[in-house]
Amino acid sequence: MKRLRYSIYVIALLCVMVLTQTTYAEEVYRETFSPGATRVTYDVTYDKNRAIIEVLELDLNNPGLDLKVVAGQGKYTQHATVSSMAERTDAEALVNGDYYNTLLQGAPDSASIIDGRLVSSPAVYTDRHTLAITADKRAVIDTTYFEGKVTAANDVSYPIDGLNKSYYWYDGTGEYSHENKIQVYNDFWASASRGDEKNTEVLVNANGVVEAISPKQSLPYAVPDGKLILQVSAAAEDFVNQNIKVGDTIKVNFGITPNDNYQFLIGGHALLVDKGQSVPYTKDINVLGGRRARTAVGVSADHKMIYLIAAEGRTDRSKGLTLGELSDFMTRLGVERAMNLDGGGSTAMVVKNLGNTERTRVINPEKNAAERKVVSGIGIYNTLPKTGQPQGIKFTGPDTLVIGESGLYQATGAWDTNLHPMDISSWGYHFETPSDLALVSESYLLALQPGNLELALKADNGLSATKQITIQGYDAIKTLTVTTDKKRIAPGETLHIQAEATLSDGRKVILSPRVLDFMLTDMEGSWDSESGNLLITSTGNGIGHITLKGGGIIQGEAKLFDTSVTVIEMTVNKKAYTVNDTAATLDAAPFIQDSRTLVPVRFVAEALGLDVAWDEATKQVTLQGAKTLKLTIGSNAYIVDGVSQAMDTNPLIKDSRTFVPIRFIAEALGLDVAWDEATKQVTLINIPQNLKATKTPLADAPSTPESKLAVPTDQPA
Structure with a gap:
């Protein structure tokens, strides 16, 4: 990976611009996905604020590269998301474009040219710029101006103010754009609503013939194909009334300057970089300021490279950039000139990665919201023909595994000699590695030892691809949790054992038993380290x-238990419990009081198959099984087979249920009890008398501190 670091130049620049400090700017991904188009991902930190930035490096020298301005659903006033614009036009990549007023009809603020046709004029705003591409494939960022006039049949003329504009107010003078002005609308304006609906409109056909005049109101339809509608008011309306009538042939001429045979033109905002240096932002940043998602474009000094930039903002993984940081980042890319495009909630980018038929959204909208519908975007297109001749293939899968982990690797795309994706559904391929650090099995790689290796994909047609993989050792594992598909088992039965590792980074993975040492105590069995299966031959004293x-x-x-052992599991403050892995529900949850866990007494009786009786007069509960246990509400004395004993917690009645302290009940009835502090789970284990006779203490059996246990009771029997 490539790391961009500070230089004396950058330090001097920061002193001038009062920019924030960069911790690092790291290139983490680079791929040429279409002729002349390379996607580069940067992980950048400014003042401890991380930002993910996607850069599309576009080489206009490549004959297979084409850029287009894309308008919403095909025309202005038809908003669309970046993803839908890319899908509709089959773009290799697409990013949002010009500024627009989200409350109005849906036209860009600035000039735009699509396929050589002027479809909007620049608003009368200061310090607005455009990106243009000439017919000879040169990129230019400049200020663009509009001019035009309507000439009546009697040669009297009147200036045209704009083309396909929503109403607005001039910078500086505050003039209203649709008063005393002629505004022209062509058939690229899709809506029947235009500008100011109270203005007079004139319909002009392709030959300049006036077909209709609608005084003081809009014509009730969208602009017909090939025709123009002139919207006029005040002095401009007087010009029409005095010089133009239905049937006249008039001239409507307009255009932009400069115009070096532009085939592509899209507007933006103020400059970020000029002559390779960051420049102060000239526009009001009350709305644009702060740390936000950003979209911008820059060009190289030779006018042959375009850099489209999108920075994700206000998401969990990316805080975004300030305008100063955006300017700084673009100077690091080496651009000669750059301007700001529409950002914030409008920012989004999709890319069809090399060999993929589907697009990936590589920059998410702010706050991970749904994509905003915008008026325009910049699309990247592959103009070369499909050759059908395979050139490359790639696959996906983890770059890092931990010892014992199996990674899934799959071919995800292939491309022809002109970088068009190819269908690989019928292709045969396999994976291999010369390393003994891992084992390949079909599409899986099992990590056996720590180290670094190269995994290769080999396709039957001769194509190949490789990936470098790092295998981490046991020291990357924080905890190991062992689970079994059975908790109770009889001799002759088989169970499956699974080991789940929690890594230092929080990730959880299943480990192969091949890399783990196995030990079974207090039971006997046959272990298969390939499958993770254990055949039990003897259950010993009932607990293994x-x-x-x-x-x-x-x-x-x-732990494992003989099938004759009853295992009850319950959790404090939860009604769900299990008896021998069978789920059930309590009508009152266990709780902790005075460092003792209390459980409903009727639940204990039913789970263990005991008879329970309630004496209302004495408030005494009797549990009858192999032993007879008597407890009295409010008293710490209890009787086991006629012998009186004492406990440090009294049974009590809560919500019409009798609750008893579980540790004392378990000891009185001869049960084993275990407590899991992390999960607040209580486990009761009832071992039959015939197994207890041979039972020996288990060195690894968890102890249950008295300070941690006590139990609830059920309703009076």
Whole structure:
């Protein structure tokens, strides 16, 4: 990866512009996805604020590259998202374009030329600029002006103010754009609503013949194909009334200056860079200021390279840029001149990555909202023919694995000699690596040892691609959790064991048992490290322990129980519980009081198959099973098989349910009890008497501190 660092020039520049400090600007991705078009992704930090910036480097020397201004759904007043514009025009990439008033009819503020045709004029605003491309493929950022006039049959003329403009007010003078003016609308304006609906309109056909005049109101239809509508008021209306009538042949001439045979032209805002240097922003930034999503364009000194920039803003992964930071970043790209395009909520970029038939949105809208419908965009197109001759293939999959992890790798695209995507659905291919650090199985790579390796895709037609992969060791694993598909098992049965690693970065992955050491205690069985299956041959004293270790660094454990053992699991403050993995629901949740966990007594009785009786007069609960247990509400004394004992917590009634402290109940009934502090889970284990006779203490059995346990009781029996 390439890293751009500060130089003396940058430090001096910051002193002049009072810009923020850059921590780094790192190029993290580069790919030529279409003739003359390269996508470059930068991860940039300004003043500890991270920004993801996508740059499209566009080489106008390449004959296969074409740029087009794209208007919404095809015409102005028809807004559309960046994604839908790209889909409609089959663009290789597309980014949002010119500024516009979101409250008005939907036309750009500045001039625009599409396929050599002028379809909008610049508003009378100061310091607005345009990007133009000449017929000989030279890119120019300049200020553009509009001029034109209507000449009546008697040779009297009147100036034209603009083409396809929503109403607005001039910078500086505050003049209203649709008063004392002639505004022209052609058939690129799709709406029947135009400018000021109270103004007079004149319909002129392609031959200059006046077909209709509508005094003081708009004509009730959109501009017919090939015709013009003139909207006039006040002095301009007087000109029409005095010099033009239906049937007259008039002349309507207009254009922009300068115009070096422009085939492409789109407007923007103020300059960001001039003569390779950042420049102060001249426009009012009350609305544009702050750290936002940004869109901009720059050109090289030889006018042959265009740089389209989109910075994601106000999302979890990218804070965006200030205008000063945007200017600074573009000088780092080496542009000669650059201007700001519409940003903020309008910013979005989609790219058809090399070999892909579908587009990827590489810059998301602010706050990850839905894409805004905008009036225009800049589209990138591949004009070369499809050759059908395969040139390259690529695949996706993780660049980093942890030891024991299996990564899925798949061919995702291929392209012909002119970089058009090709259908690979019928292609055969396989993966291979010369390294013994990993094992390839069809589309999966199993990491066996730490280190670096190269994975290669080999297609049957001779194409190939490679990817560098890093395998991390056990030290990248924070915790190891061992789970089984069965908790209770009988001799002769098989269970599957799964090890899930939580990595230092929070990612969770399943590890192959091949890289882990296995140990089974207090039961006997046969372990298959290939499949992760364990065949139990003896359940011993009823409770077994599985331990998986990795390199002496990580360890995870799980318990197994004989099928004759009853296992009850419940969680504090939750009504859901399980008995031998069968889910059920309590009508009252366990809770903690005075550092003791209390559970409903009827739940304990039913789960263990005990008889329960309630004596209303004495407020006494009796549990009858292998032992007889009697508890009294409000008393810490309890009786087990006629022997009186004491506990430090009293049974109580809550919400008409009798709750009892679980640790004392478990001990009285001869149950094992375990507590998981992290999950607040209580586990009761009832081992049959025949197994208890042979039971030996388990060194790894979790202890349950008295300070952590106590239990609730059910309603009076």
